[in-house]
Amino acid sequence: MQVTHVGSEVFPFSRSGGLGDVLGALPAVEASLGAEVCVVSPWYAGLSAKPKEIWRGHLREVGWDNPEVWVGEIVEGGVRYLFIGLSEFERAGLYHPDDVWRFSLFGKAVIPVLRLLGIRPDVLHGHDWQAGLVVAHAHLSGWRTVFTIHNLQYQGRWNLTEARHWTGLPEWAFGPDTLEFHGDLSLMKGGLVFADRVTTVSPTYAREITTPQYGEGLEGLMVRLTLEGRLSGIINGLDQERWNPRHDPEIQPYSDPEGKAGAIAALRQEFGLDSAPILATVSRLADQKGMDILIEALPELVEKWNVVVLGGGDPLLTAALIGWAQHPRVAFSQGMNEPLSHRIYAGADAFAMPSRFEPCGLSQMISMRYGTLPVVRETGGLVDTVPSDVGFRFAGTTPADLVAACDVAYDTLGQPEQWQERMQKAMQLDFSWQGPAQQYLKLYEGLGRRG
Structure with missing residues (x-):
């Protein structure tokens, strides 16, 4: 099973919260269970380690001024990490007010970069709105996809008239049943609509987001995904080695x-x-x-x-x-x-x-x-x-x-x-990633392998 994860941050190279922790742990456990795993994320200026540059050039798919794109690689813990560099990601910090624009460029670059490197996964697994456009392009390329909602409140919205030209998607992709959301482009909705399966990070949250209280205006879509059998919740695990009082170097260790x-x-x-x-x-x-x-x-x-x-x-x-x-x-x-x-x-x-x-x-x-x-x-x-x-x-x-x-x-x-x-x-209590990783691999297998 070949799996490629796409997300905006990955511990220990870049992190602002729980998403980085998930992409720092889940892929490694999937690899330990026999999957061939790759993780794709932006090449931020402040990455904690310097990737080895393996490609540099121009991608017509990214469009506009045909910007230069570069790709770096780190192989660690059985996982291949790929970092896509664009000038928009050379600023300090991970996130900025124009992130819909930045992640639109990133989203258009991912599939072409994977093709250049000869990577054609059985499943592309996108995480949160920053990967929503990647999931849309992967679907249009005939790839099998999973999309995980880490927090539905953050949706990657921008004025549709302006932003539709950033995406590289065909005109039919901007209707109310696709990426349009109250007059805006929603990259989150792109991931939700185009993914073969949608997951979120706990079973209870998967039920909550079908209600107006928690659905952030998308509860109707969530109900539809649930009825179609496309939405489920898989609880996140925890890196139990990193968080272990028995041998935590930051404290006087204890076991009871x-x-x-x-x-x-x-x-x-x-x-x-x-x-x-x-x-x-x-x-x-x-x-x-x-x-x-x-x-x-x-x-x-x-x-x-x-x-x-x-x-x-x-x-x-x-x-x-x-x-x-x-x-x-x-x-x-x-x-x-x-x-x-x-x-x-x-x-x-x-x-x-x-x-x-x-x-x-x-x-x-x-x-x-x-x-x-x-x-x-x-x-x-x-x-x-x-x-x-x-x-x-x-x-x-x-x-x-x-x-x-x-x-x-x-x-x-x-x-x-x-x-x-x-x-x-x-x-x-056992909060290891073993159980969740096995659930994800079972989910991937249910989609079938590429021919």
């Missing part, structure tokens, strides 16, 4: 709940916290993640908890947390800091995720791996991964709902035997 006490003491000392238990979160600062709910709940939370937050994003939420960091029981570290995130996952007692929606989520899996019990809203992947006898789940979206769940966690923490039992169960 008793050994966690040292990590808690270290985090308490690092942030100068008092003896109250530690409630933490590592998150993008966004309304989707419920960070406004957490901030509004702080006056009551700090009566019982120290609160530690690591993350960046919305300027207003960031400013609010900077202000709250003056409180002796609140610690806030702005931005992404992977070593610190390991220390937080290990050193907190409980982990808050009051997400309004959560397609899958990795933080709750990581926290349980480290014996840190999650307090989560009942939505998406949080429902599918947090057992009710391990974490603390709540249904509402108000600060009072979060506070009530944290109060239950606090009371349980005061019953050491119950808390230890939950921690033990949490640390024994």
Whole structure:
């Protein structure tokens, strides 16, 4: 089985969030299970490793001024990583306001580059809207395709009149049943419409996006895909070697709940916290993640908890947390800091995720791996991964709902035997990629192999 994944980021070479983690883990496990796997992503200026350049030239399919395209390669862990270079991707950072234009160029380059290199996979697997155009072109080329929604909220939309000329697609591809969405071009919709099978990153989220509350205006299409048997949910896995308290170089390693006490003491000392238990979160600062709910709940939370937050994003939420960091029981570290995130996952007692929606989520899996019990809203992947006898789940979206769940966690923490039992169960849960990878390979096989 020859599989080519296409996505906008891939750990450890480029990463801004969970998508990069998925493309850093799933392909390697598929390769270990016998598949021949390639991953295609942009050649950003800030890649963490320099690929070996294997081709440079011009592709008429990319159009416009016939821009120069270059291709780099890294082979690692049984996976061939290909990086497509275009001048639009030489800026600092991964994402920019004109990304629909940038990923339209990238989307037109992928299939020609694969052909140049003699790669004709049994299945092309595109991830999120940045790969939607690639899936459309692959379908029109007669390739079998899978498209995975990592977050339906982000759809790659642009004014249709202007953007239709960027795509290289025929005119019939811009109707309301194809890429047009309320007068815009939607690259997400391109992936959804043209893929042979559509997956999302948890079974519960696959059901939620068929409803107006979570469907982002595409719920009608999601219902149709479900009725056609083309939409399903496969829960993400976790890189259990990268996130392993038994040999994590960023902490004093431990293998059981008793050994966690040292990590808690270290985090308490690092942030100068008092003896109250530690409630933490590592998150993008966004309304989707419920960070406004957490901030509004702080006056009551700090009566019982120290609160530690690591993350960046919305300027207003960031400013609010900077202000709250003056409180002796609140610690806030702005931005992404992977070593610190390991220390937080290990050193907190409980982990808050009051997400309004959560397609899958990795933080709750990581926290349980480290014996840190999650307090989560009942939505998406949080429902599918947090057992009710391990974490603390709540249904509402108000600060009072979060506070009530944290109060239950606090009371349980005061019953050491119950808390230890939950921690033990949490640390024994299996979140490896083996199961999800096997499900994906079965899905690919169901599409058949190329002739």
